[in-house]
Amino acid sequence: MTAFEHPSAPDLSAPTQSSSGSTWQELLPPMSAHEAAVEANRCLYCYDAPCLQACPTHIDIPTFIRKIGTGNLRGSARTILEANFLGGTCARVCPVQELCEGACVLGKDHTPIQIGRLQRYAVDHVQERGVQLFQPGTPTGKSVAVVGSGPAGISAAAELAKAGHAVTLLEKREQAGGLSTYGIVSLREPIEIAQREVQALIDLGVDVQTGRELTGKADLDILLHDHDAVFLALGLGAVPAMGVPGEEHLIDGLDFIEQAKLHPETLLYSLKTVVIGAGNTAIDAATMARRAGAEVLVVYRRTEAEMTAYRHEYEFALHEGIAFTFLTQPVEVVSHGGKVTGLKCVKMALGAPDASGRPRPQPVPGSEFILDCDQVISAIGQEKPDLAKLLGLELEGGYIKVNHDLQTSLPRVWAGGDGVRLRGSASTVMAVQDGKIAAAGIHAALGAGEVGGGKWEVGTPQTS
Amino acid sequence: MADLSINFAGIRAPNPFWLASAPPTNTGAQVIRAFEHGWGGAVWKTIGPPVLNISNRYGGLSIGGQRLLAINNVELISDRPIEVNLREIAEVKRLFPDRALIVSAMVDADPLAWREIVMRIEDTGADGIELNYGCPQGMSERGMGAAVGQVPEMCELNTYWVTSVTKLLVIVKLTPNVTHIVDPAHAALKGGAHALSLINTINSVMSVDLDTLQITPNIGGRGTHGGYAGPAVKPIALNMLSELMTDAEVLRSGVPICGMGGIVTWRDAAEFLLLGAGAVQVCTAAMHYGYRIVEDMIDGLSNWMDDKGFASVGDVVGRSLPQLSTFGQLDLSYQAVARIDPDKCIQCNLCYVACNDTAHQCIDLTTPGGLRVDPGFDPRVNGKAVADTRPMPVVREADCVGCALCANVCPVDHCITMVSVPSGRESVTWDELSARQPAVTQQWGAMEAYREDVGIEIH
Secondary structure, three states: OOOOOOOOOOOOOOOOEOOOOOEOOOOOOOOOHHHHHHHHHHOOOOOOOHHHHHOOOOOOHHHHHHHHHOOOHHHHHHHHHHHOOOHHHHHHHOOOOOOHHHHOHHHOOOOOOOHHHHHHHHHHHHHHOOOOOOOOOOOOOOEEEEEOOOHHHHHHHHHHHHOOOEEEEEEOOOOOOOHHHHOOOOOOOOHHHHHHHHHHHHHOOOEEEEOOOOOOHHHHHHHHHHOOEEEEOOOOOOOOOOOOOOHHHOEEHHHHHHHHHHOHHHOOOOOEEEEEOOOHHHHHHHHHHHHOOOEEEEEOOOOHHHOOOOHHHHHHHHHOOOEEEOOEEEEEEEEEOOEEEEEEEEEEEEEEEOOOOOEEEEEOOOOOEEEEOOEEEEOOOOOOOHHHHHOOOOEEOOEEOOOOOOEOOOOOEEEOOHHHOOOOOOOHHHHHHHHHHHHHHHHHHOOOHHHHHHHHOOOOOOOO | OOEOOEEEOOEEEOOOEEEOOOHHHOOHHHHHHHHHHOOOEEEEEEEOOOOOOOOOOEEEEEEOOEEEEEEEEOOOOOOOOHHHHHHHHHHHHHHOOOOEEEEEEOOOOOHHHHHHHHHHHHOOOOOEEEEEOOOOOOOHHHOOOHHHHOOHHHHHHHHHHHHOOOOOEEEEEOOOOOOOOHHHHHHHHHOOOOEEEEOOOEEEOOEEOOOOOOEEOOEOOEOOOEEEEOHHHHHHHHHHHHHHHOOHHHHHHOOOEEEEOOOOOHHHHHHHHHOOOOEEEEOHHHHHHOHHHHHHHHHHHHHHHHHHOOOEHHHHOOOOHHHOOOHHHOEOOOEEEEEEOOOOOOOOOHHHHHHHHHOOOOEEEEOOOOOEEOOOOOOOOOOHHHHHHOOEEEEOHHHOOOOOHHHHHOOOOOOEEEEEEOOOOOOOEHHHHHHHOHHHHOOHHHHHHHHHHHOOOOO
């Protein structure tokens, strides 16, 4: 059996269209009213609940679920979106097994409450109907520029607008939403969901300007001249180069996901695809390649134990019929006539622990072999934000250095999201919380503390 | 295998599960199907004077997604021609001679009317007649049903008009829509009843539709009160059964009681038997799930009786009656405290909030190291691991009054148990205390002195 053969590869059907027109429907169907009611009624309504604590944005989960149970869906959505403006995105992309659902008291013996799907049910209810839950705050006369319209930027912009500040949101790409728009596979989040959140921001009076890129210190100085504060939600860069011969044939994993989401018709026809890396982006890219019809093999230089993808993502990939080979390091992309024909790899063995504390994989001499394939996708992480250095920001481990309130080394400049994620895992929900923390810091610094009242205590426990 | 057969005031049945007089016993075809499923008896849907029914007869009570925790009905007695009913009753009895077949009847308060219908029922070969003095809707406005059951003199008179003209077994079905259930029971006994049954349905307005603002059930834009039944009424029925089974006059009469009201499973039925019912009747549960539920009722009761060593239904009937008491005879010195099993606790902390907000503030949240902590968390910390360091509720037993609220809100079976602890006080009841030291039960000063004397501390 070759590495590609899979004993129980599922029957792959042709891409399906969602009702909204985007290719590939969401993996999980929306809950029906009955399903939501039954699930909501199963929730114990814990006091000082662990799910609420486990959520990085501390959504009052028992309260929003109870409101679904009582038929107060508007109130439920408000409870969610007050704590997390991107509740619709997080309901879909959060690793709930590691967060709220992982902490559910019913998880020990039974099945945890499906918090993510209930959250999606409540938020979709209001957003599909265009219900306006929030209004801009009383104008403070202060102005804030937010750079980057990913989850951190949207979250900060929304909180600042609700507090009455004039907010300008700059996005270098043609569409706002950042990774929600471009980097989350449509199986998890169709583009319409991200666009709804951008629209909600516009409805709050935020001036969303796309096609506006911050390129250097001069641009930042202009922003600081025009605004009272700046929040940088720059995200991370492209997938780094591997430094192997044939590198030019590698497809960037994030580019691949974007293509699969926005222009699936332009995907290359591939019979056999190799994906390099074993993080969540690698799994997503592999999934889309698999769904597009290819046999897919993921190669990783360490072992299953060191994979950075969540366990549930790995299991999901296996169910999709994606094969994995571990302790395998690519050394050359083999091509013929400009077309990829294979990936040359070397076998690895684990050695002494490296700087990350994980055993260092070392090549086994003479173990080179070639994996036949016609497409190679690289998803081995993202470059640190280059721009940060150009802006004159102090760095820490390559990430933007920030203090407890997410203030950078430059006056009146805050930063958040993946670009500051030196510790902890980069995720949408952490970025949303960064947006809240930074907005609270900016609000306080602008001397408008009385506008939002106690509301600006970020993450104040809501049940005590 | 326990013997489930019963002899209820002379009527034999293979098991104590009878279908109550209601829609499930409307026609011969239905009762035949029910008997084929194994029901031990059936009380035919009430026959009597002509009626016309309306549309939208039922309203249901749903709580937390659970349907028909109670049902409210505005249906009347049988609207089928009386001749058809009588013919089918005779046919069913002929096909199933081993089952109890009782005919429920209701007529105007007129001895001739009663005499006529009783004679016709006798001709069917049915085992008995149940006098419907209970229906609170539709018929009571015409002077029948609950209108009879609520007036003891009427109850006695109507019963007498029946018992004086027939040799059939006469069961009087009591309405719960009274202040004191023993009064109509006494009246029925004076009228010569051979058995009693209770409870009929309770007066109710089911609900108001929040979209239309209409009363439910909505009958062409209007609503009215109806009879309330189903699981939610069981404790009311058990209380009324208990009142009769501890009443000296009822006990002296020796008449058996057929219990009903919210019986859904064999477990519910066993509770009625333990409190003295000689047979039970079921309606709402059958209307919810069909006749097939009787299979588990028979099987479950039989298995439980085997486990408990009860050879026959007679061994079960009234077994828990000795424990029934009045408040004045309860031991004031009995002390229990709540104990939480840390291995079973899932840390939902519902006990904590219930005790803290609405009981006696005697549950603490404590860290694994035993430190008392307040609710709340560090907003900078997240992830599923927060569950690992979650504080555990612990009862401060010295302050626990033993109210048992926590044990009732706990979602985990056998996690919180009420443990009997020595109070260090001599056993005494309120009645004894009132007789021995009247001042203590009448004056606060004396009460406080008494408490101090015996060591009762109120927090």
